[in-house]
Amino acid sequence: MSEAQATNLNYSPSSFSSVKAPIRVGILGFGGLGQAAARVLAPKQEMLWVAVADQKGYAYASEGLSPQQCITTYQAEGSIGYLETGGVLSNNSIADLIQQVGNVDGYFLALPNLPNTFMASVARQFIAAGWQGVLVDAIKRTSAVEQLLGMQAELQAAGITYMTGCGATPGLLTAGAALAAQSYAEIHSVKITFGVGIANWEAYRATVREDIAHLPGYNVEKARAMTDAEIETLLDQTNGLITLENMEHADDVMLELAGICPRDRVTVGGVVDTRNPKKPLSTNVQVTGRTFEGKISTHTFTLGDETSMAANVCGPAFGYLKAGFNLRQRGIYGLLSAAEVMPQFVR
Known part of the structure; x- marks a missing residue:
């Protein structure tokens, strides 16, 4: 075996991931699931939480948002828009966040799919804004996923890699x-x-x-x-x-x-x-x-039994977001599901 061949066998943990800089992540929705998602992201080195939106406002911080500050603000004031630094009140928070903040690699859509057309309408907002990146949802209903399947060509043309049904079940x-x-x-x-x-x-x-x-x-x-x-x-x-x-x-x-x-x-x-x-x-x-x-x-x-709903939804969602990020870097766009792609563990 040559020295070069021997060197190739000396793997380090980082060699198993194509992620070099932290993936800059946004969370849409900041109820129970969105708050849990922020806590899940807090210790991660491969992802940086920089953006969030709720019904009444949004917040962005290029250096990263503080889960504790955001949760405290939301619970006390009813909206992340009241966050002292980076918070903005808005009645059109998702569209405003997408348009005002460009440096986000992927979003976890921790949103209720009520009405049943809501998630598809959110995807259309990203397409209309010209945003490109990775979207991940944890929606449940068959009919909601079928609506997204009908948007396959639009998502591909927009340069969006959309991972659907990536919570616990589906996921x-x-x-x-x-x-x-x-x-x-x-x-x-x-x-x-x-x-x-x-x-x-x-x-x-x-x-x-x-x-x-x-x-x-x-x-x-x-x-x-x-x-x-x-x-x-x-x-x-x-x-x-x-x-x-x-x-x-x-x-x-x-x-x-x-x-x-x-x-x-x-x-x-x-x-x-x-x-x-x-x-x-x-x-x-x-x-x-x-x-x-x-x-x-x-x-x-x-x-x-000790794993909570939040742990079993948010963990896979970010694992699929990382997988989607790597797929998108290889030029793979459009809609994919949790049954088609293996999630990648986020360190």
Whole structure:
């Protein structure tokens, strides 16, 4: 072996990543999920949080935003626009942030998809502004992802790499199913079951509303129109539990597009406890199929009960943002899903 060949074997941890300077990241939405995302980013060396927007304002700091200062300001004043340094009040915060701040490599869209067309409309704002970079969402509904699929050509032409369905489910569990499927010649079923525990539903208002929209007798419009008092009344009737079955979840279309199985073989359901941080049941995905030898078997991937919804959504979202950043550097634009790309760990 030559000296050059030997040198090539001396890998360092940094050699496994094409990220040299920190990826400059923005967060759209600063409710419970957006605040958790800021906390997840705080210790990261490969990403720098520089921009944020909520309904009433936005903030930008080229040297990086302080999660504690931003969270304190938001909780005290109701908007990040009141941040002493870098905060701007605006009734058109997302569009204003995109237009006023150019030096952002990627955004995590920690936004409620209410109405069901909202995420697609946000993507169109980025296209209209001429912004180029990486967008990542954690949206749930099949129909919402299908709207984005219809924008594939627009996103490619705009130079945007859009990673969709990159939370927990769709996202982490969808990717787990895609990986588990490799043991089989044919997939018979993919069953995703989630348990979510939150101490106070008001910390995740938008997420809870989206879950209520999946209940029998409810839809996106009805859930969106509900007052906080009406939601409290509903939760009182169920002892704080939201039990969901056969949800319209984009895991199905994502696994179908990835060639794993037809969407009608994918089912998603679970239980959300809005009054207890402990999970009511363990989150898992079960992939059942037939091997090439003709054996029927099931793989089960179970998430640790100690991992929160926020950890299982935000961690993968930023892993997919890093993957999207590297893909975009290689000239790959358009829409990709969590079932098509492996996330990259953000150090």
